[in-house]
Amino acid sequence: MFPDLMFTFVTDTYINDNHLLPTAMYMDPLYFIFAGPAMLLGLWAQFKVKSAFNKYSQVRTQSGITGAEAARRILDRGGLSRVTIEATHGMLSDHYDPFHKSLRLSEDVYNLPSIASVGVAAHEAGHALQDKTGYMPLHLRSIMVPAVSVGSYVGPVLFMAGMFLAGTIGTTLAWAGIMLFGSTALFALVTLPVEFNASRRAKELLVSQGIVSSAELKGINAVLDAAALTYVAAAAQAIMQLLYFLTIMNRRNS
Numbered sequence: 001m002f003p004d005l006m007f008t009f010v011t012d013t014y015i016n017d018n019h020l021l022p023t024a025m026y027m028d029p030l031y032f033i034f035a036g037p038a039m040l041l042g043l044w045a046q047f048k049v050k051s052a053f054n055k056y057s058q059v060r061t062q063s064g065i066t067g068a069e070a071a072r073r074i075l076d077r078g079g080l081s082r083v084t085i086e087a088t089h090g091m092l093s094d095h096y097d098p099f100h101k102s103l104r105l106s107e108d109v110y111n112l113p114s115i116a117s118v119g120v121a122a123h124e125a126g127h128a129l130q131d132k133t134g135y136m137p138l139h140l141r142s143i144m145v146p147a148v149s150v151g152s153y154v155g156p157v158l159f160m161a162g163m164f165l166a167g168t169i170g171t172t173l174a175w176a177g178i179m180l181f182g183s184t185a186l187f188a189l190v191t192l193p194v195e196f197n198a199s200r201r202a203k204e205l206l207v208s209q210g211i212v213s214s215a216e217l218k219g220i221n222a223v224l225d226a227a228a229l230t231y232v233a234a235a236a237q238a239i240m241q242l243l244y245f246l247t248i249m250n251r252r253n254s
């Protein structure tokens with residue numbers, strides 16, 4: 001599910017990297033004014049996901065259905081028998097791989113009949129269903145991956161280089177960096193509907209297919225809503241970083 005190594009083709013992987021900026025930027029107090037709150041929100045969200053996941057990993061589903069079984073049921077009933085489900089290493093490394101049409105679930109999620117497991121597994125199955133139905137934001141997200149994977153790294157570097165150079169060349173370079181990095185912010189925004197929609201599908205299907213009762217939804221909500229918050233934080237971070245670049249640019253020009 002969750003905060004992606006944002007710039008891969010797969011949906012949902014965990015670590016929400018934001019160590020992308022050149023170190024020099026971290027020495028600017030203005031940077032912290034812009035980026036600080038969103039970074040704190042990100043840390044808090046990560047903490048919430050882990051604690052909700054740990055808590056609801058201890059709560060058994062009344063049906064006794066495991067994450068892998070839940071995902072299989074949802075996929076089969078959604079006409080996706082061809083999508084494979086594999087166990088993978090790493091805590092909360094769960095993701096759907098649209099290229100290989102494969103759902104990869106972390107070992108606990110795969111094996112355990114817990115509320116957290118079926119919640120995460122159903123969310124990932126939700127991404128597979130998005131893929132099947134040609135859900136636009138998912139498609140858009142995939143198209144953006146190449147630009148974003150370059151932009152998130154090269155953008156800030158170009159921007160800093162532009163700042164050190166005088167004249168038109170410097171300004172042009174800095175703007176190029178801002179545009180490249182802008183793709184990262186846009187990507188983080190496009191990710192939001194993809195994630196919210198997968199969780200909404202998961203909650204509906206878990207109940208309608210008898211995997212959890214409506215009383216058990218509380219735990220599912222706690223886990224999936226915390227995960228959604230991490231994406232909101234990631235988007236906020238990218239946007240605030242972009243605003244920071246624009247502010248420095250404005251100072252340079254004035």
Ligand SMILES: [Zn+2]
Nearest residue numbers: 001012195198
């Ligand atoms: Zn997801």
